[in-house]
Each structure stands twice: as structure tokens, then as C-alpha cells.
Amino acid sequence: MNELYRLATGPLLWAAFAVFVGGSLYRLLELFLLARRRERFLFTYFSLRYGLRSIAHWVVPFAATNWRRHPALTAVTFAFHLCLLLTPIFLLAHIVLWEEAWNVSWPALPDDWAIGMSFVVIGGCLFFFARRRVVPEVAYVTSASDYGILLLTAAPFVTGVIAYLQWFDVRLFTVLHVLSGEAMLVAVPFTRIRHMLFAPLTRAYMGSEFGAVRHARDW
Amino acid sequence: MTGSKTPPPAKTVDEGLERGIAGLTEERIRRIIRRVLAGETGARLKAYVDTCIHCGLCSEACHFFLSRDRDPAYSPVGKVKQTLWEILRRDGRVSPDFIKEARIIASTHCNLCKRCAMYCPFGIDVAYLMLVVRRICHLLGVTPLYIQDTAHSHAATLNQMWVKDDEWIDTLMWQEEEARGEIPDLRIPLEKEGADILYSVIGPEPKFQAQLIYQAAVILHVAGVDWTMPATPGWDNSDMAMFVGDNELMGRLKRAHFETAARLRVNRIVMGECGHAFRSVYDVGNRWLGWSMPPIPIVHAIDFYHELLEEGRIRVARRFEEPVTLHDPCNVVRGGGLHEKARAVIRRTCAQLIEMEPNREHNYCCCAGGGVINCGPPYKKHRVESNRVKAEQIAAAKLKGAKVVITPCHNCHSGIEDIIHHYELGVETRFLGDILYQVMEKP
Numbered sequence: 001m002n003e004l005y006r007l008a009t010g011p012l013l014w015a016a017f018a019v020f021v022g023g024s025l026y027r028l029l030e031l032f033l034l035a036r037r038r039e040r041f042l043f044t045y046f047s048l049r050y051g052l053r054s055i056a057h058w059v060v061p062f063a064a065t066n067w068r069r070h071p072a073l074t075a076v077t078f079a080f081h082l083c084l085l086l087t088p089i090f091l092l093a094h095i096v097l098w099e100e101a102w103n104v105s106w107p108a109l110p111d112d113w114a115i116g117m118s119f120v121v122i123g124g125c126l127f128f129f130a131r132r133r134v135v136p137e138v139a140y141v142t143s144a145s146d147y148g149i150l151l152l153t154a155a156p157f158v159t160g161v162i163a164y165l166q167w168f169d170v171r172l173f174t175v176l177h178v179l180s181g182e183a184m185l186v187a188v189p190f191t192r193i194r195h196m197l198f199a200p201l202t203r204a205y206m207g208s209e210f211g212a213v214r215h216a217r218d219w
Numbered sequence: 220m221t222g223s224k225t226p227p228p229a230k231t232v233d234e235g236l237e238r239g240i241a242g243l244t245e246e247r248i249r250r251i252i253r254r255v256l257a258g259e260t261g262a263r264l265k266a267y268v269d270t271c272i273h274c275g276l277c278s279e280a281c282h283f284f285l286s287r288d289r290d291p292a293y294s295p296v297g298k299v300k301q302t303l304w305e306i307l308r309r310d311g312r313v314s315p316d317f318i319k320e321a322r323i324i325a326s327t328h329c330n331l332c333k334r335c336a337m338y339c340p341f342g343i344d345v346a347y348l349m350l351v352v353r354r355i356c357h358l359l360g361v362t363p364l365y366i367q368d369t370a371h372s373h374a375a376t377l378n379q380m381w382v383k384d385d386e387w388i389d390t391l392m393w394q395e396e397e398a399r400g401e402i403p404d405l406r407i408p409l410e411k412e413g414a415d416i417l418y419s420v421i422g423p424e425p426k427f428q429a430q431l432i433y434q435a436a437v438i439l440h441v442a443g444v445d446w447t448m449p450a451t452p453g454w455d456n457s458d459m460a461m462f463v464g465d466n467e468l469m470g471r472l473k474r475a476h477f478e479t480a481a482r483l484r485v486n487r488i489v490m491g492e493c494g495h496a497f498r499s500v501y502d503v504g505n506r507w508l509g510w511s512m513p514p515i516p517i518v519h520a521i522d523f524y525h526e527l528l529e530e531g532r533i534r535v536a537r538r539f540e541e542p543v544t545l546h547d548p549c550n551v552v553r554g555g556g557l558h559e560k561a562r563a564v565i566r567r568t569c570a571q572l573i574e575m576e577p578n579r580e581h582n583y584c585c586c587a588g589g590g591v592i593n594c595g596p597p598y599k600k601h602r603v604e605s606n607r608v609k610a611e612q613i614a615a616a617k618l619k620g621a622k623v624v625i626t627p628c629h630n631c632h633s634g635i636e637d638i639i640h641h642y643e644l645g646v647e648t649r650f651l652g653d654i655l656y657q658v659m660e661k662p
């Protein structure tokens with residue numbers, strides 16, 4: 001188990017980060033080059049001002065009409081994404097690892113908060129899972145991969161909480177936590193989790209078209 | 220207009236589709252699909268397909284989905300699933316029957332209204348994805364018969380309605396003569412080089428609605444506008460080619476239109492009340508020709524009436540008495556931001572405007588646009604049934620007192636008329652120009 005832990009927090013971790021960062025950059029570059037090769041006009045219409053205007057309306061909860069139409073979903077979506085991004089970055093245990101490896105550190109969240117936020121992420125996954133089962137228009141377009149990414153997302157948080165609360169075998173769940181976290185990082189460029197990379201671009205492009213050409217709002 | 224479940228659409232018999240698929244082989248289908256995907260699409264298609272998180276949030280944007288009792292097959296993403304996802308998943312190995320179904324979905328279950336792009340958190344452009352499907356079907360020769368006929372007319376005559384060159388000139392002279400009964404010195408100036416404005420219309424105006432040309436001539440004459448109409452092909456600004464997926468033909472049409480304006484050395488093109496034509500000239504056709512924005516400024520009738528009224532070149536004698544409501548046409552509102560100007564014109568010309576809800580950019584499409592109405596009678600029942608929400612919007616405005624629906628777009632006008640008739644709404648539909656002509660001061 002110790003061996004595995006060393007492997008998971010050593011070479012595997014580095015590999016996961018490398019794939020995550022490199023793969024994400026590769027995906028963005030690939031898209032950029034494709035646009036340059038085939039749809040150069042996209043750059044002509046791209047407008048920073050209108051792109052940001054549109055993004056601003058969609059990253060603020062309830063600022064877009066459709067967010068207001070679905071209050072529960074909106075609340076869950078924003079809480080989920082916020083906790084998903086912030087918890088791993090500001091968790092004390094993670095910062096300690098950064099400090100050991102790079103000698104850098106930043107303020108940490110109190111552990112209670114981190115646990116609470118992890119539960120928000122897990123709850124969010126359950127909510128999205130239920131939505132996929134219950135809401136007909138969502139069920140209609142749901143495929144196995146959609147459950148797959150929910151599982152990938154929930155796993156590091158579920159295992160992390162179990163390890164922290166020492167419910168079962170701490171060492172086993174710590175290792176599982178590290179491995180599932182790495183799996184999620186690796187999955188970003190290769191699954192539909194890459195909406196994290198592309199969404200700002202598609203939104204900004206639609207915002208540009210609506211703002212600069214169509215003189216209309218898109219939120 | 221009850222909440223009862225709508226029955227599944229009856230199987231459509233469309234000769235254009237049946238004959239189109241009769242000669243298709245899977246090999247040819249695959250080749251054309253690959254050609255389109257590899258040669259004509261790129262970052263947008265990739266980003267849209269990769270980014271879509273299958274959340275269904277676009278569903279409630281679509282009047283088809285809402286009107287057909289939230290049938291998931293009619294949600295924007297549901298339509299993509301049945302067409303493009305399947306094509307991509309099977310790497311183009313789809314059957315002729317699949318192509319037929321995909322054509323029906325892309326061409327008659329979506330108006331390309333882009334409302335869903337305002338409801339998808341990522342701004343995914345389902346209308347564009349449906350256009351990709353339409354493009355594939357066009358190259359495979361699978362197109363609904365009626366709209367293909369209008370495209371043939373475009374190809375042969377450069378107008379949508381098989382109007383012959385001399386019929387066009389005759390119609391203008393006839394309308395000039397009629398109008399001179401009302402205003403003796405009125406002219407419809409033909410081929411006037413160096414005029415300030417080229418006035419352009421869609422094919423159906425000379426064919427069935429010549430009185431609209433009469434009305435426009437009166438408005439332009441009274442306002443003292445220096446204008447002209449061409450005596451040559453190139454006068455028609457409409458474009459069914461854009462909707463069947465025949466981009467090459469669209470390019471020919473738009474080139475003829477712009478070149479006609481350039482030959483007459485006008486400063487601007489003012490167009491009648493048409494939405495799809497505005498989209499073609501202002502947004503789509505110009506891009507195909509390599510102009511990021513139109514080479515000659517395009518002014519839609521709403522914008523132009525607004526200008527004439529604001530500048531006092533047209534004065535209102537007596538405002539239109541009956542309460543009106545306004546249908547915001549997608550192509551000039553979500554496509555051109557003319558919603559406030561339309562309201563300004565109505566405030567000046569009508570006594571009372573009763574708003575439909577939702578309105579402006581959020582208004583529901585008429586369900587006729589995007590070439591859907593042009594696919595003809597086989598799809599009419601499905602079309603009007605697929606816009607129950609529009610009927611409900613109009614009925615609600617009527618309850619508040621509205622008697623007239625102003626629809627400043629030809630497609631919307633016909634689509635709304637069908638809806639009013641089908642749901643027995645008992646209101647009238649009018650163009651903005653009808654109202655302006657009626658209430659303006661005339662000599």
C-alpha cells in the first residue's frame with residue numbers, strides 16, 4: 001500500500017498533471033488551428049467586448065433568462081462548479097503537498113468548509129444524475145458517457161470525504177482518492193468535461209455574433 | 220389549443236424526398252457526408268459537438284418542443300441527436316431512409332430561429348448544425364419538392380417565383396399607373412443610375428402582393444426619397460437557396476443583387492418587410508461572397524420607416540385606432556436588433572401597442588421561417604400544430620384587447636395568418652407598411 005501511495009502521489013501525479021495541462025493546451029491549439037485552416041472568418045467576427053459581455057451574463061447566477069427559469073438547477077449548477085474548482089485548490093492537505101514539492105503555499109480553507117464543499121459537489125452529482133433519469137428531454141439525449149463523467153467527477157470527492165472522516169481503511173481510501181483525482185484530471189481533455197475549456201469560446205463567439213452583427217442580447 | 224397530447228406527425232409523402240432517396244447508395248451518402256464534414260465544416264462543428272453537455276437546457280427555447288407537449292424529439296439538442304450525432308457516430312454510414320428522416324427534421328422541424336442559442340449556457344448554435352444537415356441532404360439531392368421548386372426558380376430566373384423579366388417590368392408599370400390614380404405625379408423610377416436608394420423586394424411581391432409595391436411607392440414618393448428599382452434580374456432579395464443548403468446558388472443570387480445595386484450606383488439598398496431576405500443579404504449571403512458585412516449598406520423596412528418618421532419626412536395624419544400587438548420576426552430582431560425601432564414606429568403610427576409575452580429577442584418564431592413554410596402543403600398541418608405557443612401568445616394579447624397582429628416580415632405574415640386561422644383566433648395580421656400607408660399624410 002505504501003508503494004502504491006508513493007507511486008500515486010509521485011510519478012502518477014506528475015503524469016496526470018502533465019496530461020491535464022498538455023492535453024488541454026493541445027485541445028485548444030487543435031481547435032485554434034482548425035479555425036485558422038477552415039473558418040478564418042471566426043476571427044473576423046470575434047469581439048472581445050461582446051464576447052465578455054455574453055460570458056459575464058452567463059457566469060453570474062440568475063443573470064441570464066434561462067438561469068432564472070430554472071432556479072433550483074441554477075443554484076445547484078453554480079454551487080457545484082464553484083466547489084468543484086475551489087475545494088481541491090484550497091484544501092489544506094493539498095497545499096501542504098504543493099509546499100513540500102515546490103515550496104509555494106497559499107491560504108487554505110478550514111477543513112470543515114472543505115468537507116461541506118465536497119458534499120456540495122457530491123450532492124450536485126446526485127442532482128444531475130436524478131435529472132438525467134427523471135427529466136424526459138435530458139434522458140432523451142443522455143448516453144453512458146454522461147453517467148461516466150458524473151462518476152469520474154464524484155469519485156475523488158467521495159473517496160476524499162471517506163478518507164478524511166476515517167470511515168473505512170484510511171490508507172486505502174487515500175490512495176483511491178489520489179488515483180480518482182488523477183483520473184479526473186486526465187479525463188478533462190478527452191471527455192466532455194472539456195466543456196470547461198471550450199465553453200468560454202463558444203459563448204464568446206455567440207456573444208460576438210449577437211452583439212456586433214445582430215445587435216441583440218444573447219442571454 | 221387544449222393541453223392534449225399532440226399525436227405523432229403523420230407520415231409525410233413528399234415526392235422530392237422519395238425521388239431523392241430512390242437513387243441513393245450508402246456509398247454515395249458516405250462520400251458526400253465526408254466531403255461536407257472534412258471540406259466545409261471545422262472548429263464550430265467540433266466545438267459545438269464536443270462542448271454540448273447533454274443538459275437539455277435549450278429545450279424550452281424551442282416552440283416545437285413547447286407546442287408538442289414537450290416531446291424530447293423536438294428539443295433543439297434532440298434534433299441534433301437524431302441527425303448529426305448519429306451521422307458522426309456512424310461515421311457517415313447511414314441509409315437513404317435515414318437521410319430522408321434527417322432532411323425532414325432539419326428542414327421542417329427547425330426554423331433556424333436561433334432562439335436556442337440564447338438558452339444554451341454555451342451558446343451552441345443548433346441552427347448552424349441543422350444547416351450542416353441540410354447541406355448534406357442538398358448535395359445528396361434530397362429536398363422537399365416545393366422548396367426545391369423555388370430554388371429552381373432562383374437558378375433559372377434569379378427570382379423565387381418564376382417571374383419573367385417582362386412581367387416584372389409590367390408589374391411595376393401597372394402599380395405605378397394604379398398609384399397615379401391616387402397621386403398623379405408618382406413614379407416608380409426604373410434603372411435610375413445614381414439614385415440614393417435601391418428598393419428591393421422578394422419574388423412573391425410582384426407575383427401575388429403587388430399592392431405592397433404600390434404602398435411602398437407612395438411612402439417613398441411622399442417622403443421625397445431619391446429611389447429606383449432595377450429593370451433587370453437582381454431585383455429579388457429573397458433566398459430559398461440558403462435554406463435548402465445550396466450555397467453556390469445563394470452566392471449567385473446575392474452577387475446578382477449586390478451587382479445590380481452597384482451598377483445603379485446607389486448608396487443604400489432598402490428592402491421591403493422580409494426577414495429571411497434580410498438574413499440572406501445582411502448576414503449569410505455576403506459572407507459566402509467574402510464580405511464580412513454587406514458591401515452596400517442594407518436597410519430593412521422597419522429601420523427605414525423609423526428613419527422617415529424620425530426625420531419628419533413622413534407625417535402621421537391620424538393614428539391607427541385599433542389596438543395592435545407586434546410579432547417580433549426572428550431574422551430582424553435576433554438577427555438585426557430592430558425590435559426597439561419597430562416599437563418606435565408603432566408608437567408613432569398606432570394608438571395602442573399591447574405587447575406579446577415574451578417579446579423582443581425572446582419572442583417565439585412564427586414557425587414559417589427558415590424555409591419551413593416553403594416546404595409546402597405536405598408539412599402545413601405539422602407546422603401550425605408545432606406553434607401552439609404562438610397561438611397562445613396571440614390569444615393572450617387579444618384578451619388584453621389587441622385586434623391586429625403587426626408582422627413586419629413576409630414569412631411571419633403568412634405563418635401567423637395560418638396560425639390565426641387554424642386556432643380560430645379572430646384577429647387580423649398586417650404589415651407595418653400597411654399601417655404606415657394607411658395613417659400617413661398624403662398630398
Ligand code: SF4
Nearest residue numbers: 281329330332333335
Ligand atoms: S426552431 Fe429555433 S429554437 Fe427550435 S431548434 Fe431550431 S433554431 Fe433552435
Ligand code: SF4
Nearest residue numbers: 271272274275277339
Ligand atoms: S443547452 Fe446547449 S449544452 Fe445543453 S443540451 Fe442544449 S445544446 Fe447541449
